[in-house]
Amino acid sequence: MRAGVVVPAQPGVDDLAILAEELGLRSFWVNDTPMVHGDPFVALGLCAKATRHIRLGVGVTSPALRSAPAAASGLASLNALAPGRIICGVGTGNTARRTLGMRPTTAATMETFIAALQDLCAGRSTEYREGDRVRDIRFLHTWTHVNTADPIEFVVAALLGPKAAAVAGRRGTGLMSYGLLEPSAWDALHGARRDAAPAAPRGPDARTDSYLVAPLHLLDEDEDPHGVAARDATGQIVLSLLAFAADTAADPDAFAGQLGPEERQAVERLLDRRGTTASAPDRHIKLYPGYLGRIAPQDRDLVLPSLMDTLALVGTRDDLRARIATLERAGIDELVIQPVIDPPAEMARFAELLS
CATH class of the missing domain: 3.20.20.30 (Luciferase-like domain)
Known part of the structure; x- marks a missing residue:
């Protein structure tokens, strides 16, 4: 390829x-x-x-x-x-x-x-x-x-x-x-x-x-596939999906509704952590800073293993x-x-x- x-x-x-x-x-x-x-x-x-x-x-x-x-x-x-x-x-x-x-x-x-x-x-x-x-x-x-x-x-x-x-x-x-x-x-x-x-x-x-x-x-020998290094390397795509879900959560056919319970909780935590809501008119200012960049250490908990496995190549x-x-x-x-x-x-x- x-x-x-x-x-x-x-x-x-x-x-x-x-x-x-x-x-x-x-x-x-x-x-x-x-x-x-x-x-x-x-x-x-x-x-x-x-x-x-x-x-x-x-x-x-x-x-x-x-x-x-x-x-x-x-x-x-x-x-x-x-x-x-x-x-x-x-x-x-x-x-x-x-x-x-x-x-x-x-x-x-x-x-x-x-x-x-x-x-x-x-x-x-x-x-x-x-x-x-x-x-x-x-x-x-x-x-x-x-x-x-x-x-x-x-x-x-x-x-x-x-x-x-x-x-x-x-x-x-x-x-x-x-x-x-x-x-x-x-x-x-x-x-x-x-x-x-x-x-x-x-x-x-x-x-x-x-x-x-x-x-x-690419994992080192015996490295945790959901550890800190893997989360830091793949967190940008996971946070981008959560930001999209948070931004559109107020829509009647919201993407967030297609997520599982753990992922929906992560969306709620993201909104709370950014100090905004799914219907706030200025939520775009709060949700997208640092988009597709290296995530902050305090956001590693939002990089759920289920989303890493779905969206990123780790192995x-x-x-x-x-x-x-x-x-x-x-x-x-x-x-x-x-x-x-x-x-x-x-x-x-x-x-x-x-x-």
Whole structure:
């Protein structure tokens, strides 16, 4: 299986991209969550100039964050710096919108956005709408400001399950999911994408790869799989799920209702610890600081073994290689890890694990 890494945008990100390339990783992604992390386009511009071969991904942007013209200009500008190496993940903006206290956009809006990006980044005209006003737009650059000749790879974040997978099928894109370690769930996503795909073949540059983003922790000999080191290495994805459950707990069809009793108690403890409630209008300010970063020691008790086992890859070398092989048989092309403790060391261990 191919290997990649995703990190927040911050100073020094280009050094990590250089290391990822030296280690033989296939892709290097930067998060796009404006109220939590730095700007991915700025970060990837640095990475593009510092690297030669590794693919560079925005993971993930959304029509709830940027207009299609602005996003396309950023992507095509990166493509001019790193021709043919750019990947754009697109989602409904679940976390990025919730950190603003707003709801994510719809799958239909996401699909329209992806279609516009595909057209613009390939040098074609596309329809642009604001209210009742509709116009055809295209890049008007007369110099080498952007690159529309080399293909950009698009990937749909399948947080909406079959709906998002169907968008990927109709648009001929890849799929990405977070902490989805159940092979049967990937079978369902791939089936939904396949069922929605048109009968006509895609162009030669179309890519439909599947990406799994997950934290990974390689256990030392006799190490507790639910001990402090494992919780610190995987806690970011567990806390992200609990934050989402806490943020949406007041909804009639709340995600928290799908959790077990112990997990629901952890959601309540998180709300209490952050000094907010599931209906407080400012809860987004309290729940998301440090999102997808290293957890605080006092929050280790929230990293429940049940959620670690569900969302993260933790095990011995042989255990992890066996699990990764199973995921590869389920159609996952690339595993993208989220290092938060010591990224250079974690990246090196990951590269060695898959070598």
